[in-house]
Amino acid sequence: MSQTVSDKIKIVVSSGKRKTSIARAVIKPGIGRVWINNVPAEFIPFELAKMKILEPLLLIGDLAKTVDIRVNVHGGGYMSQAEAVRIAIARGLVEFFNSDEVKSLFKEYDRHMLSGDPRQTEPKKWGRYSARRRWQKSYR
Template identity: 75%
Template sequence: MSSQEPASSFKIVISSGKRKTSVATATIKPGKGRVWINNIPLEVLPIEMARMKIMEPLLLIGDLRNTIDIRVRVRGGGWMSQAEASRIAIARGLVEYFGSEEIKNIFKEYDRHMLSGDPRQTEPEKWGRYSARRRWQKSYR
């Protein structure tokens, strides 16, 4: 072998997260603490609330975040749904990458949906109606 490191020391973890109709895939590998969401650096993300939501798992692990790079690809849904799907994918990936029960417990204590996802779904539309709950209006009475 040349001056490269053996393949076993280079670890890559791929994880996914879902929220409503958004699906995020996070790739975590050794690096300098950089995070990209759909090839845009996290620091440049225009919506501050979404940026803070995505940063939550990174802030909870402390200085360990400076040892990895994260690339997230997220599709579908609205911007907040995408942010929460990205957050779930990052949190799951961090637990798998570091293999630490302590990190898992920190995430569960902070917000259990960070690892398990949010089970809420939209209610299906009923027959003979415009939407799930809305009925026809009556003009007599």
Template identity: 40%
Template structure:
């Protein structure tokens, strides 16, 4: 099996992954996976597609992720892994699609408008 290269995005985070045959080692930005995502919730979020398709421990994943916060990065990695698993075996799509792991979440932070404090926040108004 050759190396599979996919990318995933969430908010302003972009994750590029290189998935190859191996023993289940995940490195994120040249650091240990558990070291980069210290929260157990984020670790579970990243491993969800592998657990769902029973592919955990079969592939080595090298991740480059940048931009955004730690939660957005974890969800970007999850999308990239899901896309890579579908490239390996098209039948994985049937299990990943209903869970929403193949859907790019388009929600972004709304920009600040001129004359306002935030995107929608208006200044305090008093009638008197």
């Protein structure tokens, strides 16, 4: 996460990961607009994914109307991407507002909003169909 100050405008770049999805969020002062891959958040077709993405903004209330957020995300499925975007936005908002109140609010609501989720898929083993499934044995 880095911070750039140019012409007295604060810009925060943050990232979030979930499974194989990686999201990068750029947060600037604005009027409350959110774009994901250059598409406004209102036009995301999956309702559950949209609610996951907008959770951090709903939690901070009126502060959300003071920033514009642009997110680029790739990899994984649409729910994994939504969680990665959620993490990137939450981390960026904590850094942008530099407030312990916002950080404690996010941690109290869901600690994975800031820390991420370390679970990954288990790799497939040789001689099997998948990570754990083995060949069936027949004794008759």
